[in-house]
Amino acid sequence: MTSLNDLTIAAAAKGLKDGKFTSEELVVAHIDVLDEKRSLNAFITETPEIAIARAKESDIRRRSGEKLGLMDGIPIAIKDLFCTENVLTTAGSHILDGFIPTYESTVTTNLRNAGAVMLGKTNLDEFAMGSANMTSYYGPVKNPWIAQSGAKKGKHLVPGGSSGGSASAVAARIVPGALGTDTGGSIRQPASFTGIVGMKPTYGRCSRWGIVAFSSSLDQAGPLTRTVEDAAIMLGAMSGHDIKDSTSVPFDVPNFTSSLLEGVEGLKIGIPKEYSMEGMPSEIEAIWSKGRSWLEDQGAECIEVSLPHTKYALPTYYIIAPAEASSNLARYDGVRYGLRVNGETLDDMFESTRGEGFGEEVRRRILIGTYVLSAGYYDAYYIKAQKVRTLIANDFKKVFEKVDLLLTPTAPSAAFSIGEKMDDPVAMYLNDIFTVPASLAGLPAISIPSGLDGDGLPLGLHLIAKPFDELSLFRTAKILELAAEFDTKPRIAT
Amino acid sequence: MSYIIEGDTGNWEIVIGLEVHAQISSQAKLFSGSATAFGADPNTQVSLIDAAMPGMLPVINEYCVTQAIKTGLGLKAKINLHSVFERKNYFYADLPQGYQISQFANPIVGEGIVLLDMPDGNTREIGIERLHMEQDAGKSMHDQDPRLSFIDLNRSGVALMEIVSKPDLRSSEEAGLFVRKLRAILRYLGTCDGNMEEGSMRADVNVSVRPVGSKEFLTRTETKNVNSIRFITQVIDVESLRQVKAYEEGKEVIQETRQFDASQGQTRAMRSKEFSHDYRYFPDPDLLPVILTIDEIDSIRKNLPELPDDKKNRFIKELGLSSYDASVLVADKEIADFFEQVAEKCNSKIAANWITGNLFGALKKANLPITNSPVSVDALIELLGLIEDDIISGRIAKDVFEEMFESGITAGEIVKKKGLEQITNVGEIESIVDNILTLNPDQVDDFKGGNEKAIGWFVGQVMKATGGKANPKLVNDILRSKLVE
Amino acid sequence: MTLDKKIVKNIAFLARIKVPDDSLDQISEELSDIIGWVEQLDEVVTDGVNPMTSVTELTWPRRKDLVNDGDCPEDILFNSTEPNWISDDPSKGGFFTVPKVVE
């Protein structure tokens, strides 16, 4: 039989149910891989003791016939942006040095209540600001994939970002599933780069309470897994209304796995023409049209549609997200927690603490955000961006009168090598060109590993659905998954 | 009535606008479930939200919104059906989030009015620009340590109303009347306890001056967080004089934030930069707009209590009080309540006179609030009853009141104990009168000779003989009848 | 719009981030590039368009006026950066501290 760490969440759950192995055995098997793959730098904090303790509790629950959760006894990794009680929480930043929350985020609480077992806190771009996991104070994360040929051969590749540690950990089979957050593509783009499934639910589906805030109007938690079914299972365990988050929706959580076998017969799939950009690798175009025919083969109708404001999504995002971030990150001032660099005066302390505590990219975005909100520029930049955001959301509203879902590539390229694009912020931002529009409109979206490029690196396809229509998203993603027959095992894991 | 500063170059008038921060009376904070009670141990009324821990989110306390609407209605103001919480971004030691959640472009309450009751009995209308909700910051303490300032976040997140007046005030006296009247309205409504000692109310005082007759506004200064009515008037007086002096010496007045130094009785420019900058307001993405319905507002309106102005008018129209007495009695809700209870049982004019006269005097001397007056409502009712029933004379009643106030003994007991009842027995008075007439034949002749006034002298004699207890009317009648015999 | 060193210094102070003088040139260049890039939004006609503040179309959730939080000074001060002053009995509370403020 395949080794325990190769099992999907669904398979592991079945094995536990059938008594083939205990949760403790399952967790220990994953801890072994955690040790093996430490060089990926996927984790900031490893919590094997907690994992084993909670695995034992799960085994006891199971033996004593207690009611079990959706993910009882299954090991997972948690992006280090979620506050976890009594476990160091860093957001990948120097400025949160030594911060130990006395509280647990709502989403991780839901997962605990579902029986999931935390193996550790994963590495990420500092405050989730990045698309390559290169900005973490705790160093870059490596992609377990490496190129078979071409210029990137022999180089370490980025896993994408900001949920790079979570993506790497799932791809490398350190865990079957990991928690991420997605603000402009931070789950979907790394999923595409590492050949796994990454899903961002509708804004408001998961509580933001206890997640270190980057951009409040965009941040959403979501699962990174190796199969569509696992994503559906994990989202079910994460979601739910939370009165502590004013933007969390008071809707019941559907059974997300219920639609998986429904197929796409009769569904209308929109192919937005603005998503084919000049200079986009032909392999991306190729996989995109493959995806289209896979869906048509199963009885879906693909229609070309137009989202005219697509090209303005990225600049809009890079005004709104930094503006909100500049305010959200003002609380890191050295007074109550985290890093404190003392100074003669109060302002000295603020400036030194924040000057040393924030990395380059975070500093860059705070300064941009401060600028676009400042007197005289507010209307020209911030208000303008919010108006364009309205137009972008309206584009989607219009096409969703005609179609049920949209199919696009997830990212304009496969994983690139560590160090690339570092000197050119805007080039780095372009990674999220296909994921940001759905984020601005708060729509659910998913990336499915769909093939390999010429260098043998994974490429993802991207589905976007109507608000709260995650069920259509999963059933369609399942069809792509079946058709792609993607072998999600990295060819050569470091 | 406009107040004039006579300078060397001419006469100047003062233009004053106040931004009053009033703490909303509520159990819990504006965006968290921690307590608001005054005087708790440091940081014991602080939630993870109030301390701005990572990932914490605000949720609106609906009661605070209701309180703000109530206050808006009390100020006869427009309630906005759509208002928005925004972030006011600045760094300070006791501002954990690095921003204050406030309202900016879309406040919950728009323009309203406050009526000042002027000493001459007239009223003057002062405009309200707006009222918005916001959270308070924590408290910094600077005297505990030579190197450090200490931070207590108990106040962090407490709900405030910022009530902004139009620049309609023209003297420190008017400003004092305005704050008193505003506080009375808030206390009638129960939306703020108005307790300035505990910081429930404080004002930012905006002052500018201009030559009398000029209509333009010159540069104003804002003196922050002035926490008593006395200080507010002081600030206006010293700041306006400082500005006139500056102009007359050909200097400029710079637009700046100042603070009041009570010990020096001076204002001075704030050194710290944190107030002099760009707040970068933007709608708080963690919160949704506050959308209200007409019905919601009407149901609040229906349950408003009677407010000072209406009470005053009722006292004048229905109880026949003077405008002055009425405004004195309504100025404080407790006093108004005390008066109304007494007036229910007794003649309201007499009740008003006794309360504004003897009772206020005694309370002032003992410096007690009416809420723990040694003379209770019932005690006063009993005393006034004794006067109405001619059991004691008005003059004696004053002495009785004094003793009631000292000892707390009831009027009835005092009167009995000291035998102060009026003599209304005709025979008794006649014999005293006869006696006095026979003893003073000259005065009798004087009266009979046509000197009507002499009767007053006789009355005095009778009163002296009876220790003031004889019923004056009887004494008069009996004297007349006997003298004209 | 280029952000010259003066603007950068000013927003850096607004954001309370110490920026070494020798890096001002590089930062103002980076920021100017980004701002130049986002200014392509000027092409978009937005007359009469409402700014979008939230994607949720919910009405505001309301909390009742109940005291059900706070009273946890140990938790509040748990991560507090030294030096600070905490009473011998932590449940009695304590203070955060900052360099002395002179107003």
Ligand SMILES: [Mg+2]
């Ligand atoms: Mg003010």
Ligand SMILES: [Zn+2]
């Ligand atoms: Zn204010």
